[in-house]
Amino acid sequence: MKKVTILDIAKELNVTFxxxxxxxxxxxxxxxxxxxxxxxxxxxxxxxxNKIASSLRSGRTNVIGVVVPSLRVTFFSxxxxxxxxxxxxxxxxxxxxxxxxxxxxxxKGIETFLQSRVDGIIASISTETTDYGAFHxxxxxxxxxxxxxxxxxxxxxxxxxxxxxxxxxxxxEHLIRxxxxxxxxxxxDREISIFKERLRGYIDALEYYNIPVDEELxxxxxxxxxxxxxxxxxxxxxxxxxxxVFALEDYTAMGVLQQLLEFKVKIPDEIGVIGFANEAFGxxxxxxxxxxxxxxxxxxxxxxxxxxxxxxxxMTGEKKLEKIxxxxxxxxxxxxxxxx
Amino acid sequence: MKKVTILDIAKELNVTFxxxxxxxxxxxxxxxxxxxxxxxxxxxxxxxxNKIASSLRSGRTNVIGVVVPSLRVTFFSxxxxxxxxxxxxxxxxxxxxxxxxxxxxxxKGIETFLQSRVDGIIASISTETTDYGAFHxxxxxxxxxxxxxxxxxxxxxxxxxxxxxxxxxxxxEHLIRxxxxxxxxxxxDREISIFKERLRGYIDALEYYNIPVDEELxxxxxxxxxxxxxxxxxxxxxxxxxxxVFALEDYTAMGVLQQLLEFKVKIPDEIGVIGFANEAFGxxxxxxxxxxxxxxxxxxxxxxxxxxxxxxxxMTGEKKLEKIxxxxxxxxxxxxxxxx
Numbered sequence: 299m300k301k302v303t304i305l306d307i308a309k310e311l312n313v314t315f316x317x318x319x320x321x322x323x324x325x326x327x328x329x330x331x332x333x334x335x336x337x338x339x340x341x342x343x344x345x346x347x348n349k350i351a352s353s354l355r356s357g358r359t360n361v362i363g364v365v366v367p368s369l370r371v372t373f374f375s376x377x378x379x380x381x382x383x384x385x386x387x388x389x390x391x392x393x394x395x396x397x398x399x400x401x402x403x404x405x406k407g408i409e410t411f412l413q414s415r416v417d418g419i420i421a422s423i424s425t426e427t428t429d430y431g432a433f434h435x436x437x438x439x440x441x442x443x444x445x446x447x448x449x450x451x452x453x454x455x456x457x458x459x460x461x462x463x464x465x466x467x468x469x470x471e472h473l474i475r476x477x478x479x480x481x482x483x484x485x486x487d488r489e490i491s492i493f494k495e496r497l498r499g500y501i502d503a504l505e506y507y508n509i510p511v512d513e514e515l516x517x518x519x520x521x522x523x524x525x526x527x528x529x530x531x532x533x534x535x536x537x538x539x540x541x542x543v544f545a546l547e548d549y550t551a552m553g554v555l556q557q558l559l560e561f562k563v564k565i566p567d568e569i570g571v572i573g574f575a576n577e578a579f580g581x582x583x584x585x586x587x588x589x590x591x592x593x594x595x596x597x598x599x600x601x602x603x604x605x606x607x608x609x610x611x612x613m614t615g616e617k618k619l620e621k622i623x624x625x626x627x628x629x630x631x632x633x634x635x636x637x638x
Numbered sequence: 639m640k641k642v643t644i645l646d647i648a649k650e651l652n653v654t655f656x657x658x659x660x661x662x663x664x665x666x667x668x669x670x671x672x673x674x675x676x677x678x679x680x681x682x683x684x685x686x687x688n689k690i691a692s693s694l695r696s697g698r699t700n701v702i703g704v705v706v707p708s709l710r711v712t713f714f715s716x717x718x719x720x721x722x723x724x725x726x727x728x729x730x731x732x733x734x735x736x737x738x739x740x741x742x743x744x745x746k747g748i749e750t751f752l753q754s755r756v757d758g759i760i761a762s763i764s765t766e767t768t769d770y771g772a773f774h775x776x777x778x779x780x781x782x783x784x785x786x787x788x789x790x791x792x793x794x795x796x797x798x799x800x801x802x803x804x805x806x807x808x809x810x811e812h813l814i815r816x817x818x819x820x821x822x823x824x825x826x827d828r829e830i831s832i833f834k835e836r837l838r839g840y841i842d843a844l845e846y847y848n849i850p851v852d853e854e855l856x857x858x859x860x861x862x863x864x865x866x867x868x869x870x871x872x873x874x875x876x877x878x879x880x881x882x883v884f885a886l887e888d889y890t891a892m893g894v895l896q897q898l899l900e901f902k903v904k905i906p907d908e909i910g911v912i913g914f915a916n917e918a919f920g921x922x923x924x925x926x927x928x929x930x931x932x933x934x935x936x937x938x939x940x941x942x943x944x945x946x947x948x949x950x951x952x953m954t955g956e957k958k959l960e961k962i963x964x965x966x967x968x969x970x971x972x973x974x975x976x977x978x
Contacts, residue, residue: 361750369709369734370719370918379710382736386743391750394709394734396722403726410701410731414754552922559924578710579919582892584899 302345310339323360324389361391362605363411365421367399367448372578373594374422377446380598381420388606390417401426408432418442418605423450425490442608446601447592448492456608458600458622462492465590465626466499467506469544469572472588472628474507476636478542478570480515484529484554485546487518493546496574500544514538521546526553534561541569542634548573548580548589555587555633570634585632593624600624642685650679663700664729701731702945703751705761707739707788712918713934714762717786720938721760728946730757741766748772758782758945763790765830782948786941787932788832796948798940798962802832805930805966806839807846809884809912812928812968814847816976818882818910820855824869824894825886827858833886836914840884854878861886866893874901881909882974888913888920888929895927895973910974925972933964940964 308318313332321328321336328336339345362385366374382392393416395407404424411419412435419436422445430450436443437453445457473481483500486493497516504511515538519525526545530553533540545551551573555565563569565585572588573580580587600622611617648658653672661668661676668676679685702725706714722732733756735747744764751759752775759776762785770790776783777793785797813821823840826833837856844851855878859865866885870893873880885891891913895905903909905925912928913920920927940962951957 359753361754370712370715372710375708375710375715378736379738382738386746391746392735393750393754394736395732396718396734398719398722406726406731410733413699414701414733556922579922582896582919583922584924 302340302343304345307336307339307343307345310343311335326388359415359417360389361393361414361416363393363395363407363414363416363419365395365397365404365407365411365419367397367422367424369394369396373447373575373592376594377422377598377601380595380600381602382598383595384599384602385605388602397424399424399426401429405432408436412436412439412441416441418444418608420444420446420601420605422446422448425488442605442612444601444604444608446597448490451491454619456604456620458597458604458624459492460592460597460624460626462495462626463499463502465574465592466496466544467503468499468626468628469496469574469590470500470503471507472630473542473544473570473572473634474503474509476542476566476570476634478634478636479509480512480540481509481542481544482515482517482529482533482538482540483544483546484521484526484550485516485518486521488520493521496546515540521550523549523553523556526550526555527557528553530554530557530561543569543571545571545573548575548577548587551587551589551633552579552583555583555585566632566634566636570636572634576629580629581631588631588634589629591627591629593627597624642680642683644685647676647679647683647685650683651675666727666729699755699757700729701733701754701756703733703735703747703754703756703759705735705737705744705747705751705759707737707762707764709734709736713787713915713932716934717762717938717941720935720940721942722938723935724939724942725945728942737764739764739766741769745772748776752776752779752781756781758784758948760784760786760941760945762786762788765828782945782952784941784944784948786937788830791831794959796944796960798937798944798964799832800932800937800964800966802835802966803839803842805914805932806836806884807843808839808966808968809836809914809930810840810843811847812970813882813884813910813912813974814843814849816882816906816910816974818974818976819849820852820880821849821882821884822855822857822869822873822878822880823884823886824861824866824890825856825858826861828860833861836886855880861890863889863893863896866890866895867897868893870894870897870901883909883911885911885913888915888917888927891927891929892919892923895923895925906972906974906976910976912974916969920969920971928971928974929969931967931969933967937964 304318308315318336321333369375385392397404443455445455447459449457485497501511517529543554545554551571555571574590576589576591580589644658648655658676661673709715725732737744783795785795787799789797825837841851857869883894885894891911895911914930916929916931920929
């Protein structure tokens with residue numbers, strides 16, 4: 299029996315080859331009615347799509363690979379949800395890979411995606427990534443690459459980030475407006491640009507409101523819930539005076555909150571606390587944790603739209619490097635709201 | 639210039655073809671020293687590996703696809719972490735796909751994995767999955783398939799689950815031992831076997847301790863934080879008397895906790911609360927939430943080990959269907975601990 303081809307289906311339905319091919323690939327430009335007719339005819343004629351052959355021919359797989367440090371962190375899983383919403387609606391499937399914050403795993407993930415001939419790679423780098431070899435390979439192979447949140451500036455690729463400087467500024471400004479004056483800031487001991495920007499925002503907010511910057515109140519370490527607790531314990535031992543804490547991210551802020559509660563400190567009356575990242579648990583704890591929202595869903599959607607635009611520009615031959623920067627949002631909750 | 643092959647490298651190093659091939663594929667049986675020598679020689683001789691050709695030849699990609707409802711739920715992301723730990727150590731890379739609880743996305747994920755020629759698929763099905771076509775396709779293609787937690791019993795595939803009946807039993811038994819007698823159980827209104835098993839455990843525990851089962855105390859609905867809150871509000875309106883709540887999962891339990899706190903109910907003195915699943919937020923809230931731990935990391939590791947065993951049995955021609963059932967663990971925290 300002769301094998302049924304796309305052309306046979308096209309003849310049968312009196313439409314073009316390309317209409318059938320796109321209908322079978324669930325292309326958004328083809329109407330639901332046409333897709334239905336093509337699928338029914340294909341089934342009736344016993345057509346079997348050879349996806350691998352078809353992707354080798356077209357060079358397209360309609361699969362996008364996303365590499366992130368960890369999907370256990372709400373921030374990343376929420377950005378991914380935004381990417382999926384837009385990409386799935388446009389006929390793409392999203393494969394995910396966790397680097398678990400190691401360079402080695404990140405490299406393997408990228409290699410696996412390139413091997414699977416994905417149509418593009420979206421990445422947020424691990425804290426260990428100082429060797430950019432795997433990313434150079436993506437570029438060499440002309441596979442579209444977009445970064446979000448944690449980018450590699452030197453590679454000058456399209457990206458979607460939030461304004462971390464502004465995030466640090468508005469978090470600190472909020473505490474000042476609530477009447478706090480001795481604001482302790484917990485930052486990272488590593489050279490990660492997003493955390494340095496948050497620190498810069500903190501310092502500028504203090505200066506803007508004529509509050510002296512006290513180096514003693516800037517504490518750097520390896521951010522985590524445990525580290526947040528230890529900062530409060532050590533501050534108590536050393537007699538450090540402060541009336542508010544702005545932590546670089548929510549897990550650290552949560553440690554601060556827990557240790558203050560253990561010490562029977564009244565939150566927010568005696569000490570106010572604000573975190574960063576709007577992790578899911580922040581609205582579930584008592585008192586609820588104030589934080590900075592990074593518009594994760596919007597970020598994911600912007601990343602996806604940027605990818606679709608890149609693909610379109612590729613076809614029209616246009617070349618424009620876009621770097622989108624989103625605004626952070628202040629989420630005021632009970633942990634820092636002294637005056638309603 | 640003649641292209642350098644694996645054989646050239648083997649000759650250069652005076653080792654076998656297979657040693658070089660396995661070293662290049664990062665096979666665990668090859669020593670780190672040999673791998674280093676092979677890689678250095680390959681680099682010196684300008685060898686370029688054709689991964690796609692090599693995977694087409696061997697039929698192996700060393701990639702495993704994992705399909706889960708959502709990685710935003712700690713339970714799934716934690717099982718995945720266990721799978722990754724074991725599989726990565728054995729030279730496999732894990733690609734992830736979220737069905738977002740829809741049958742349509744689940745199908746697309748499986749199709750994408752089959753298209754990428756993964757060496758196996760690990761799945762936990764969506765709540766919508768009643769059509770098993772995509773799973774039949776996996777089986778037809780002889781791609782190894784393992785289920786965890788949410789399985790399709792009819793397909794009779796290897797699986798790793800926990801004993802949900804026992805989980806329901808020990809949660810209820812714990813409340814009884816703490817002196818609670820009127821235990822409200824929140825269950826699901828859909829036919830999902832894991833939830834029916836938890837309910838069965840609840841009923842049997844009451845009967846075991848000679849406490850009458852009151853149908854009024856079994857409330858079914860669409861589980862969520864909001865549903866947990868509404869159950870408590872309606873119980874107050876209807877004057878329903880109860881002194882403890884066992885919720886089918888932690889988000890619902892969290893809603894119960896929040897609503898009780900809003901009503902100024904003393905927890906655990908007046909009413910005790912226990913959830914199920916050990917979501918990450920449970921240890922961060924006040925009072926901390928008692929729950930049932932599903933040994934997620936162990937579950938992931940067991941899934942991975944089962945996969946490796948399947949692969950080995952495949953080679954030796956052995957055939958044994960394994961279904962592993964893990965024990966749930968009781969996590970007692972402040973929300974239900976009346977007597978220390």
